[in-house]
Amino acid sequence: MFTRGAPGSLVGTTLHWGAWFNDGGGFGVALVLAFGLVLLISVSLSGLAARTVLSTALMFLAAGALIGQGGFGLVDIAPTGPLVTGLADIALFTVLFTDGQRASLPALREGWRLSGRALGLAMPLTMAGIALPAHFLAGLDWPTALLLGAILSPTDPVFASAIVGRDDVPLRLRRLLNVESGLNDGLALPFVLIFLATAKGQESDLGKVGVELALGLAFGIAIPALVALAWRLKILTAEPRLQALGPLAIAIALFATCHLTHANPYLAAFIAGSTLATLDRTAAHHFEPLGDLLSELTKFGALLVFGALITPERISHLSLGDWAVAVLAILLIRPATMLLSLLRTPLPKRERSAAAWFGPKGFASVVYGLLALQAGIPAGEHVFDLVAVTIALSIVLHSSTDVPVAKALRVEPPDNLPTGARKNDDREPA
Numbered sequence: 001m002f003t004r005g006a007p008g009s010l011v012g013t014t015l016h017w018g019a020w021f022n023d024g025g026g027f028g029v030a031l032v033l034a035f036g037l038v039l040l041i042s043v044s045l046s047g048l049a050a051r052t053v054l055s056t057a058l059m060f061l062a063a064g065a066l067i068g069q070g071g072f073g074l075v076d077i078a079p080t081g082p083l084v085t086g087l088a089d090i091a092l093f094t095v096l097f098t099d100g101q102r103a104s105l106p107a108l109r110e111g112w113r114l115s116g117r118a119l120g121l122a123m124p125l126t127m128a129g130i131a132l133p134a135h136f137l138a139g140l141d142w143p144t145a146l147l148l149g150a151i152l153s154p155t156d157p158v159f160a161s162a163i164v165g166r167d168d169v170p171l172r173l174r175r176l177l178n179v180e181s182g183l184n185d186g187l188a189l190p191f192v193l194i195f196l197a198t199a200k201g202q203e204s205d206l207g208k209v210g211v212e213l214a215l216g217l218a219f220g221i222a223i224p225a226l227v228a229l230a231w232r233l234k235i236l237t238a239e240p241r242l243q244a245l246g247p248l249a250i251a252i253a254l255f256a257t258c259h260l261t262h263a264n265p266y267l268a269a270f271i272a273g274s275t276l277a278t279l280d281r282t283a284a285h286h287f288e289p290l291g292d293l294l295s296e297l298t299k300f301g302a303l304l305v306f307g308a309l310i311t312p313e314r315i316s317h318l319s320l321g322d323w324a325v326a327v328l329a330i331l332l333i334r335p336a337t338m339l340l341s342l343l344r345t346p347l348p349k350r351e352r353s354a355a356a357w358f359g360p361k362g363f364a365s366v367v368y369g370l371l372a373l374q375a376g377i378p379a380g381e382h383v384f385d386l387v388a389v390t391i392a393l394s395i396v397l398h399s400s401t402d403v404p405v406a407k408a409l410r411v412e413p414p415d416n417l418p419t420g421a422r423k424n425d426d427r428e429p430a
Contacts, residue, residue: 030067030074035304038063042300055399060300061392064307070314077308079384080374087305088370090255091298092363093269095156096182097251098291099164100273101284103179108274111172114345115179118355122334122341123184126359127153127191129333130325137321138386144379147195151369151387152329154188155181156362163358163402169409173351177358182274185364186216186267192368199377216264219257220271224250228279247276247287248294266364302363303395310392314385322382326390330397334359354405360398361391 042049042056049056067074077083108115127149134145155177164174190209197203227250230236238246254272258265277284338356347355369387373380 031077031304031308034063034067034074035301038304039297039300050403052403055395055402056300057303057395057399060303061307061310061395064304065310066307067304068308068311070311075308077305079309079370084305084309085367085370087298087302088363088366089265091295091302092185092367093255093265094251094291094298095295095363096185096266096269097254097273098288098295099178099182100270100275101247101277101288101291102164103175103182103270103274104277104281104284105274106278107175108179111175111179114172114176114342114347115183117341117345118176118180118338119183119187120341122180122337123153123187125337125340126334129337130329133321133325133328134386138319138325138382139321140379140382141199143195143198144377144383147192147199147372147377148325148383148386150188150191150195151365151372151383152361152390153191154185154362154364154368155334155359156185156364163354163406163409169406170351172347173355173409176347176355181362182270183267186213186264186270188364188368189213189264189266192371196372196375196377199379200375212262212264213267215261216258216266216268217271219254219261219263220268221275223254223257224272224276225279228276228283231280231283243283243286244290247283248290250276299363302366306366306388306391310388315389318385318389322386323389325386326393329390330359330361330394350409354409357405358398358402361387361394365391 038060042059045054045059046056048054065071069076127146130149130152131142131145134140134148135142138145138148140148163169164178190206190213193209194206197205224247227246231238231246250272251269254268255265257263258268273284335356338359339352342352342355345352365387369384369391372387373384377383
C-alpha cells in the first residue's frame with residue numbers, strides 16, 4: 001500500500017494494485033489481457049514501425065480506446081482512480097530518470113545555451129500563447145486559461161523516440177529535446193499549483209512550492225551522489241549480471257523519498273539520472289538497456305489506460321473553439337515560440353524546425369490535468385477534456401512523423417569510425 005495525499009501535494013494517490021485487481025474483476029483481467037496482446041503485437045511489428053509511420057504509441061492509445069467505454073466496454077476506468085494517477089506518475093518518473101542518464105553534466109554544459117533558451121523563453125511563451133485561445137475560444141476565465149497553458153507547456157519526446165533515440169540524428173538536437181523535456185516537467189509544476197490555487201480563489205503558497213522544488217533538486221543530487229561515491233569503495237562490488245539493478249534501486253528509493261516528503265519527483269528524477277551519469281558512467285551504461293525497457297513498459301501501460309478514458313461522451317460536448325485550442329497549441333503556438341527562442345543560434349534551419357515541431361504533450365500533462373480534475377475547480381472537467389484531446393492529437397501527429405523526420409535529419413558517420421563510436425559520443429561531450 002502506498003499513500004500520498006497531503007494538502008498542496010501534486011496528486012492525492014493511493015495505490016493498492018491487488019485490491020484494485022480483485023475489485024475490478026473482469027475489468028482488471030481484460031485490461032491485463034489487452035496489454036499483453038497489444039504488447040505482443042507491438043513487439044512483433046516494432047521493426048516495421050522503426051522504418052515507417054506506424055507508431056507503437058498510437059497502437060496502445062487506439063487499443064485503449066477500443067477496450068474502453070467508448071469502444072467495446074471491456075474496461076471501465078475512472079479518470080481520478082488510483083490506476084490512472086499511479087500509472088501516469090510512475091511512467092513519467094521512469095522516463096525522466098532514464099532520460100536524465102543521457103544528459104550528464106558535460107552534456108548539459110555543452111548544450112546549456114540551447115536548452116536555456118527553450119526553458120527560459122519558449123516555455124513561458126507557450127504558457128501565455130495557449131492561455132490566449134483558451135480564454136477567447138474555449139471561454140475559460142483567465143486563471144483557468146493560464147492553468148491550461150501551464151499544464152500543456154511541458155514537452156515529452158517519448159512520443160518522438162525516433163528523434164531522441166537514434167544515433168544518426170544530430171547529437172545537439174537530441175540533447176536539446178531531451179534536456180528540455182526532462183527539466184520542463186518539474187519546472188511547470190509551480191505554475192500549475194499557483195494558477196490552480198488562483199482558479200480556486202485561494203492564495204498560492206509560493207514558499208511551499210519553492211520548498212518542494214528545492215527538495216526535489218536536493219534529493220535528485222544527494223541520493224545518487226552518495227551511492228555513486230560509496231560504490232567506489234573496493235568492498236562494494238556488484239556481480240556483473242546485477243549491475244543494472246543498482247540504478248534501479250536508486251530510482252525506487254528516490255521515488256519513495258520524494259512522495260514521503262512531497263518533494264518534486266519529476267525534477268528529482270531527471271536530476272538524479274544526470275547525476276548518476278556524471279559520477280558513474282559505468283553504472284549508467286549498464287542500466288541503459290533495462291531503463292529503456294522499463295520506460296517502454298510503463299509508457300505503454302499509461303497509454304493503454306489513457307486511451308480507455310477518451311470516450312465519445314467525453315469529447316462530444318467540446319466546441320469548435322475547444323478543438324481549435326488543441327490544434328493551435330500543437331501546430332502553431334509551440335512551433336512559433338520554439339523558433340523564436342532559437343533565433344540567432346548555431347542550429348541549422350532544418351534542426352530548428354524539427355525542434356519546433358517536436359513539442360509533444362505527454363505524461364506530465366496527463367498528471368497535471370488529473371490534478372486539475374481532482375482539485376474541484378469549476379472548470380475542472382473542461383480543463384481535463386481539453387488536455388485529453390490535445391495529448392491524443394499530439395500522439396497521433398508526433399509519433400507518426402518522428403521516423404520520416406529522423407530520416408530527413410540523418411547524419412551518416414564516417415566509414416572509418418570504429419563500431420560503437422556513435423554510441424560513446426552520445427554519452428560524452430563532442
